[in-house]
Amino acid sequence: MKEILELLEHDARRPIGEIASMLHRSEYEVEQDIKKLEKDKVILSYNTVINWEKFGEETVTAIIEINLTPQREVGFDAIAERIYRFDEVRTVYLMSGSFDLMAIIEGKSLKDIANFVATRLSTIEGVTQTRSHFILKPYKKDGAIMNDEERDRRLVVTP
Amino acid sequence: MIESRDWSSRLSPSVQSIAPSGIRKFFDIAAQMKDVISLGVGEPDFITPWTIRESCVYGLECGYTSYTANRGMMELREEIAYHYEQEYETRYDPATDILVTVGVSEALDLAMRAVLATGDEVLIPEPCYVSYQACTILAGGVPVSVPTKLENEFRITPDELEQYVTDRTRVLLIGYPNNPTGAVMERADLLAIAKFAEKHDLLVISDEIYGDLTYGDEKHIAFSSLPNMQERTILLNGFSKAYAMTGWRIGYAMGNQAIIAAMTKIHQYTMLCAPITAQLAAIEALRRGEKYMKKMVAEYDRRRRLIYDGFTKIGLPCFEPKGAFYIFPDITPSGYQDEEFAEELLKAEHVALVPGSAFGVCGAGHVRCSYATSIDKISEALARIENFLAKHKKT
Numbered sequence: 001m002k003e004i005l006e007l008l009e010h011d012a013r014r015p016i017g018e019i020a021s022m023l024h025r026s027e028y029e030v031e032q033d034i035k036k037l038e039k040d041k042v043i044l045s046y047n048t049v050i051n052w053e054k055f056g057e058e059t060v061t062a063i064i065e066i067n068l069t070p071q072r073e074v075g076f077d078a079i080a081e082r083i084y085r086f087d088e089v090r091t092v093y094l095m096s097g098s099f100d101l102m103a104i105i106e107g108k109s110l111k112d113i114a115n116f117v118a119t120r121l122s123t124i125e126g127v128t129q130t131r132s133h134f135i136l137k138p139y140k141k142d143g144a145i146m147n148d149e150e151r152d153r154r155l156v157v158t159p
Numbered sequence: 160m161i162e163s164r165d166w167s168s169r170l171s172p173s174v175q176s177i178a179p180s181g182i183r184k185f186f187d188i189a190a191q192m193k194d195v196i197s198l199g200v201g202e203p204d205f206i207t208p209w210t211i212r213e214s215c216v217y218g219l220e221c222g223y224t225s226y227t228a229n230r231g232m233m234e235l236r237e238e239i240a241y242h243y244e245q246e247y248e249t250r251y252d253p254a255t256d257i258l259v260t261v262g263v264s265e266a267l268d269l270a271m272r273a274v275l276a277t278g279d280e281v282l283i284p285e286p287c288y289v290s291y292q293a294c295t296i297l298a299g300g301v302p303v304s305v306p307t308k309l310e311n312e313f314r315i316t317p318d319e320l321e322q323y324v325t326d327r328t329r330v331l332l333i334g335y336p337n338n339p340t341g342a343v344m345e346r347a348d349l350l351a352i353a354k355f356a357e358k359h360d361l362l363v364i365s366d367e368i369y370g371d372l373t374y375g376d377e378k379h380i381a382f383s384s385l386p387n388m389q390e391r392t393i394l395l396n397g398f399s400k401a402y403a404m405t406g407w408r409i410g411y412a413m414g415n416q417a418i419i420a421a422m423t424k425i426h427q428y429t430m431l432c433a434p435i436t437a438q439l440a441a442i443e444a445l446r447r448g449e450k451y452m453k454k455m456v457a458e459y460d461r462r463r464r465l466i467y468d469g470f471t472k473i474g475l476p477c478f479e480p481k482g483a484f485y486i487f488p489d490i491t492p493s494g495y496q497d498e499e500f501a502e503e504l505l506k507a508e509h510v511a512l513v514p515g516s517a518f519g520v521c522g523a524g525h526v527r528c529s530y531a532t533s534i535d536k537i538s539e540a541l542a543r544i545e546n547f548l549a550k551h552k553k554t
Contacts, residue, residue, distance in 0.1 A: 007461070018538060021468040022461040150206050156189040156511055157199035159180060159289045159338075 004033055005042070010143075012046040049144045060134065061090075061106050062113045064121065065099040067129040076100055079126045088116050099131070110134065177293045180517070185501060189511045196540045198528040199511040201338060203403035203484070207440070208451035211402060214443035215436050223435050229427040230419075231259025231411070232438045238445040239411055247381040249389060255416045258423050259409070259433050259441075263368045263397045264290060265426070266412040270364050270393045271298035271330075273421040279329040284315040285519030286487075288338050288366065295332075303328070306521035309489060312478045313342035317355040330362045331355075336369035336379070336482020339518045339527035341463075343482040345377055353385045362418075364393045368410070369483040371401035371452060374460045377481065383413070390415045400483075401452050402444040409437040459484050462530040462537055469541035470528075473548065484531040487515065491524045494553025501526055507551060508543040 007019055016034075020027045037043045052059050068079050076094055083103055084092040091104040103121075107113040113132070122130050138146055167175075189195050206212075230236065236253035243249050251257055260266040267290065275281070277299040283291050284305045295302040303323050307313045315333065333352070335344045344352070356363050365382035373379045383392040397410025412422060426432075444452075463480060470477050470488045477488035490500045497514035504510050512529075515522030530537055 003461075006457075014534075018465065018534065021465045022534075024464050024468070152204055154197075154200050154202055154204070155186070156195060156197045157186045157513060158201045 001033055001037065004030065005037065008034075008043065008046075049142050051138075051146055053138075059106055059108065060110050060113055061104065061138075062117075062135065063133045064103045064105055064117060065131040065133075066101040066103060066121070066127055068100045069126045069128055070100075071126060079124060082124055083121065086116075086120065088113075099129075173296055173299075177296055180289050185505055185511060188502075189505060192505075192509050195505075195509045195511050196532075196536050196543070197511040198530070198532065198537075198540055199513045200529050200531060201485075202405040203400060203455065203531050204533065205403040205455050207403050207407070208444075208448055210447050210451070211404070211440045211443045215440040218436060218439040223439060225435060227432045227435050227438060229423055229432055230257065231433055232435070232442070235259055235438050235442050235445075236411075238442055239413070242445055243381065243413070247384040249381060249384045251413050252416075256413055256419055258412045258419050258426060259438060260397075260411055260426065261430055261433050262399060262408045263366060263395045263410040265408075265430060266395045266397070266410050266422075267291070267364070267366065268294050268297070269422040269425050270395065270412060270414075270418070271295055271300060272425055273418055274330060274362055274393075275300040276329075278327060280325060280327045281330040281332055282320055282323055282328060282361075283332050284319075286313070286337075286339050286515060286522035286525075287332075287519055288334055289517060291332055291334070300330070301327070304519055304521075306519070307340075307342075308521070309476075309478065309525075313337060313340040313487070314344055314348050315352065316348070317351050320352075320355055324359055328359060328361060330364060332364045332366070333382070334366035334368075336373055337485075338369065338483055339485050339513070339515065339522065339525075340487040341480020341483050341485045342478075343373055343377065343379070346380055349380055349382060349385055353382075353388050356391060357387065362391055362393065363388070364395065366395045368395065368397050368400055370396060372456055372459060372484060373482045374456075374463060375481055379482070393418060398441050398444050401456075402448050403455060404437075404440065404444065407434075407437040407440055409433055409441045459530065462532075462534060465534065466528065466530045466537050466541065469537070473541065473545050475544075475548075484529055486528050486530060487522075487525050488528065489524055490526050493548055493551075497523055497526055503551060504544065504547050508547045510540050510543050510547075 003023055004019060007014055016027050016030050020030045068076055070076055071078055080092055080101060083089055088105050088107060089103050090106050093102045095102050105113055107116060117130055117132055121127060233253060236257045239257055240251045240253045243251055271294045275298045278301060280301045280303050281295045282305055283302050284307050292302040305319055305323050307315050335342060363382060367381060370379040381394060383389040383394045393412055393414040395412050399405040466486050467479050474492060475488040475490055477486055480486050490497060493500055497516050501512055501514045513527040515525030515527060
């Protein structure tokens with residue numbers, strides 16, 4: 001199971017037959033395992049890492065530090081849920097240190113995000129403070145280097 | 160240059176007697192094609208892990224640009240000794256038993272020159288790495304080929320060796336895990352060879368450059384870790400394959416004091432020392448490179464299973480290789496000789512691989528395929544080979 005996850009983590013589009021060959025198992029077994037992993041929510045989704053800038057699409061990403069007043073019984077969880085349910089919010093973490101939640105937000109423009117933070121995020125009850133940091137240039141995202149110049153420089157045939 | 164006469168008669172007879180490496184034969188054709196998938200590359204497709212590269216860059220910034228001790232930096236020799244003690248429970252004294260070389264290639268050359276007298280015979284199980292024969296001849300020795308067989312999964316046995324021993328035999332040169340076959344020797348196989356070496360009082364040169372690249376439950380065994388074998392073994396290893404450091408040219412030899420001293424003597428007059436930058440990188444590889452190496456090995460293992468499965472389905476017989484990153488299928492069902500097969504496959508389907516006869520006469524009828532290339536390319540190459548057989552198979 002672990003090896004299937006490792007293979008899919010780096011390439012979610014790997015054909016089942018190929019995975020089966022690599023693990024010396026039948027396609028049916030691999031398919032069943034993957035189904036189970038999906039059902040158990042071990043595999044959450046299959047995403048594509050896209051360099052939108054290269055495509056010509058301007059998107060703006062911001063990292064928002066959020067301070068909260070924790071609530072009785074549920075702590076930060078209820079407010080976190082109110083925040084992560086928004087489509088604009090791509091990622092949310094509960095953090096140690098000087099703030100409580102970190103949210104990563106994507107929008108079409110700076111104004112878009114500023115508007116979202118001002119009208120939706122900071123108005124949630126229990127949110128005491130937000131600080132927005134806009135991303136200027138991505139170098140590496142989810143393990144993928146944006147402009148990787150490294151390539152295969154080997155000769156065609158070597159001993 | 161316009162030359163007024165032919166100078167080839169002035170070349171040394173021993174150099175003239177050596178054929179150029181057969182491995183580069185298709186290089187020129189392949190180099191001109193655009194969409195070649197190469198299974199002919201005998202080196203990792205990974206780039207050296209960043210932590211290793213970074214340590215070299217840092218070393219240059221700090222001004223590490225000088226010669227080192229002939230034997231190599233003490234720090235590196237200590238790391239190598241520590242590594243062998245941890246992994247194989249063999250103890251080498253970094254002061255006297257280890258020599259850092261410019262790749263295993265240099266180490267092999269030094270070992271041969273250090274121990275061979277003119278006419279001494281060297282037993283060389285084949286198929287084997289392309290330089291074994293040449294290094295023996297250049298050192299004044301006589302290479303004696305000992306064929307191994309597919310039905311033994313290309314392992315060598317004492318019975319096979321006995322047929323080739325004479326009173327001039329001095330050295331047994333083995334290379335397991337093996338390039339080109341991917342064969343490994345298990346403990347029992349090696350113990351039998353050790354007994355044979357003792358019986359005939361042979362030195363054993365053991366090229367273990369692929370030692371870290373073994374798959375399955377059997378761990379690699381250093382030949383010198385076998386009972387009574389350490390002092391008669393010259394163990395050769397390096398960083399090229401395990402740490403994806405081929406271009407750095409860094410390896411080492413380990414053995415008894417007298418032989419290492421003799422090898423050091425040649426090394427100091429011909430090479431002086433291995434490049435300091437590569438030595439710094441090698442130290443980092445041993446200190447912090449293991450987890451990257453393990454990751455690469457796990458990836459080779461998956462590719463190995465994929466390509467073995469692929470050839471089995473295509474119908475080219477092969478045994479499951481347990482080491483290095485090569486598979487050595489038998490291509491006789493195609494009706495071709497191996498050289499012809501490699502050439503026609505390259506022309507028709509743009510897949511490069513190396514004919515088995517480049518690694519010795521008994522390699523004929525096989526081809527060496529390296530799986531040190533991406534999964535996508537391996538899958539595509541297998542599809543093309545299948546297509547080639549469907550269209551061009553001789554009946």
